[in-house]
Amino acid sequence: MNYSETLSYLYAQLPVFESQGAHAYKPGLERCEAMDELLGHPHRRFRTIHVAGTNGKGSTSHLLAAILQAAGYRVGLFTSPHLVDFSERIRVDGQEIDHTYVVEWVSKWAPAEAASQCDSTSLMQFQPSFFELATMMAFCYFADQKVDVAIIEVGLGGRLDSTNIIRPVLSIITNISLDHTQFLGDTLPQIAAEKAGIMKKGVPCVIGECEDERVRFTFEQNAQLRQVSELDFACDRPQIPWVRHHTFYNIYETADDGTLQCPLCGDCQPRNANTVITAVHQLRKLGFDIPQEALEHGFRDVVTLTHLRGRWETLQTNADGSIRVLCDTGHNPGCFAYLGPQLKALHQAGNPLQIVFGMVSDKDITTVLRMLPPSQPAAPAVNYYWCNAPTPRALPASELAEKAASVGLEGQVFPSIDAALDAALQQPGIVFVGGSNYVVCEALSRF
16 A cells, blocks of 8 residues: 555544544543554653643644754654644654655554454554554554654543553643533533643643633642642743734743744734643753753744644735735634634724635534624625535535634635635635634645
8 A cells, every 4th residue: 555545544443533533532541551562662762742722732842843953852742633644643853754754654553454354463453542552653653763752743632541551750731621521521620620631640730721710629639639749830930921923923932031023923823832831840840951042942943843733824925025824724613712803903903804714513612703803894804715625524604604604704605615715715815714723724735
């Protein structure tokens, strides 16, 4: 099989959460522990940093990877989901996993001929999910590539996530908000308890944002129960007292680390940056050599070093350098608590907004829609272009339009993202693409 055929085989054989949702969710560590034993425990051959949280995991993970790369470490990075190609999930020093490695690894450990057999040498005997198999592949690749440290992003939750077989040198929980409530619980303390499952005995843990006292109590209780060596609330000691927002980057004046410039310029990014700086301080205490210039380099060149995409990203500019098309992968109320005001600020600055939007059906769609700028036919206009995210989990564009109309948002329904983009690009102002990773993926491929 070639690379494309290998991925097609895996998608056909394994339950994939991104496309199938709850049907493909396999909580529990038993399968990964068994696969890990068969593979010879590859994750024990390098140090790891474990990153959980409702939002901000990707930005935090990529920033840490960039900083450690700039400091001279060989760095693995495992994130999900991918936007354009599977290989984005597994990187070493910013470079995607080699396609040949994927083909050869699957041929050895999850061969097609063993898919329906009880082959004791095949990982297929454990009936893994797609994410579980990808996790195992990442661990093997990082070990084979002899990385010094790997940033491992939790897939969903924490306690029962397949990545939770690792023993990291540092655990990070970015924040807690309501998402995936059908799996993690429908209250913030319940979700916090699931995320706290990545805490390990003797391992320090950084908590990024924690404004709810019930959530703080849950973290403190779990930290004591799990005997973490230090529980560090980044929000208690803000490292960034002053932020200057530019169109294409943020400038942070920090308390202890000088001036940092970062191209991740969404309104949520100062909080992510505060989490990252706190984590760097912890890593220094653990013996990591991270000089000031590496911190500056990592923040400044995070996109170049790690190829992070889809975070308030400008995809096209006008002749005068102003934004023409931008996108963001935010897809839940926690994200749109920042994205909604940011879009409204663009409109209030006099920019017409053409919003290309689609969502998957298992999100809190009505809450997100209420956070968006109101429709406005008069200049500067706000127009909506409803479309289907290209996944079986997508909410049909016609149903999205009905939900939007119930909260006062009017727009047109389109059969595809391309058709919606074509229509939006005929109008003046800024085109925003969002609501789902799948919608953003189509925009990234196009631009």
